[in-house]
Amino acid sequence: MEALEATMEAVKEKILREDYIGATYAVMDAQNALLNHPDLSHVAVLCDVLRAKDIALPGCGIDWSWLLRLLPSASPSDVESQHRLLSSEISDLGPSFPGAATALALLDEARSALLDQVTETARPRWTAEDFVPDEIWAVFGASRFPRHHVKVKWMVSESEVLVSLLEPQPEQDEENLPSVCGVFKPSDDVMCVDIARFSHRMNCDRNELESLYRIRPNKGEIWAIYAGWNRNWRWTDQANCEYWVVEIVSEFGEERGIVVSRLVRVDGCETFFKREMHDGFQMVMYVCEAEILRFSHRIPAFTVPGIERHGILKGSLHLCPDALPPKPTWA
Known part of the structure; x- marks a missing residue:
């Protein structure tokens, strides 16, 4: 108990100095030694939230999804549930614990920002100007990863792109293997895809004569x-x-x-x-x-x-x- 109290006092002092990294490491060391006492778990959450407010992504400000430990695709119910969970963790420390009031206010702000984002229909990551005919893109599919490749045909609206799916052209012994690399050919079928499902452009070698595309990982990716x-x-x-x-x-x-x-x-x-x-x-x-x-x-x-x-x-x-x-x- 004395070790726990000493750790808590050290953490409080670091938080008051806004040394959130130092506080985090102090908590981690204590968790290893004290077998993850519940109070340490609450403080770890507090430190995560306070640290997140100081890291602003280029052009985006605070990453509210990261602060709430959510994927960008989280639903309103996910946002509400995670907000309640993290707020409860921090509230258990008591209102006088250093940084607790600030962290709870940040969680409230993250909740509001994310609920605004998920309930508005015209705020995707991409805009119509980002898409050029014949570009190859990776898109999110049923697996939740950007494993599908498509060829852009044209914009149908401000939020939908007409594409053809790239189909793998495997060797005979590869027909049943999951494939995101190799040789692909555009399907004759076309579909409309919401621009929110687009992840990133793909660099690939093209054989325009046979309409074939070879996709491999590139240096730096x-x-x-x-x-x-x-x-x-x-x-x-x-x-x-x-x-x-x-x-x-x-x-x-x-x-x-x-x-x-x-x-x-x-x-x-x-x-x-x-x-x-x-x-x-x-x-x-x-x-x-x-x-x-x-x-x-x-x-x-x-x-x-x-x-x-x-x-x-x-x-x-x-x-x-x-x-x-x-x-x-x-x-």
């Missing part, structure tokens, strides 16, 4: 790959698989394939990642041409200026939350 993939997989094997998150560090080579570097989550952050290091060396692996189908999907990512001021390693990447896999194997 971030992808999720299946940790235990093998060529005997079928679509049903995706349900219980685990993933690695990797950065592509080389262009594709016919002989050695692609070199990738595993990414690990930054301590105390849900969506910031850095390269995995061991004794000062970057950890890399090769994915050969025969294993190209172990790539699950690309994850949009970008850098956030000034994150080192908040205790996050400079150069760390912010990964799109709604494309992060549910069962990662990162440390």
Whole structure:
């Protein structure tokens, strides 16, 4: 009990100094030593909320989804439920606990902002000006990941794009494998897709004569790959698989394939990642041409200026939350 009280006093002092990173690490150390006492769990939530208010994404301000630990696609009921849960955690600390009133006000503001976003019909991430005929895009589908590729034909309205789905052209022994890389051909069928389902543009090699598109990971991109993939997989094997998150560090080579570097989550952050290091060396692996189908999907990512001021390693990447896999194997 004395250790818990000492930790709480140290955390309070750090929060009063607005040292939220230091408070977070103090809580983490105490959780390891005190077997995750409930009071420490409440303080951990408090620190997460207070830290989130100081990290503004380019052109977006505070990431309210991140603050409430929600995907951007969350429903109004998800927003309400998560707001109640986090508010309850912080309220249990009592109104006099340092930072509690500020955190509760932030949660209320996040709730209002997100409910506005999910109830308005014309506020998608993209606009009509973002789409050009013949571009190739990745879109979200039933799997909730951006695993489907489409070719843009034209805008139907301010919120819908007419597209043709790219169909994989597999080798005979690959017909039953999930495929986001390889050779694709536009379907003759067209469909209208809401622009909110579009994730990112895809770079690909084109054979205009045969209307074929070859999609491979490109240097600098971030992808999720299946940790235990093998060529005997079928679509049903995706349900219980685990993933690695990797950065592509080389262009594709016919002989050695692609070199990738595993990414690990930054301590105390849900969506910031850095390269995995061991004794000062970057950890890399090769994915050969025969294993190209172990790539699950690309994850949009970008850098956030000034994150080192908040205790996050400079150069760390912010990964799109709604494309992060549910069962990662990162440390």
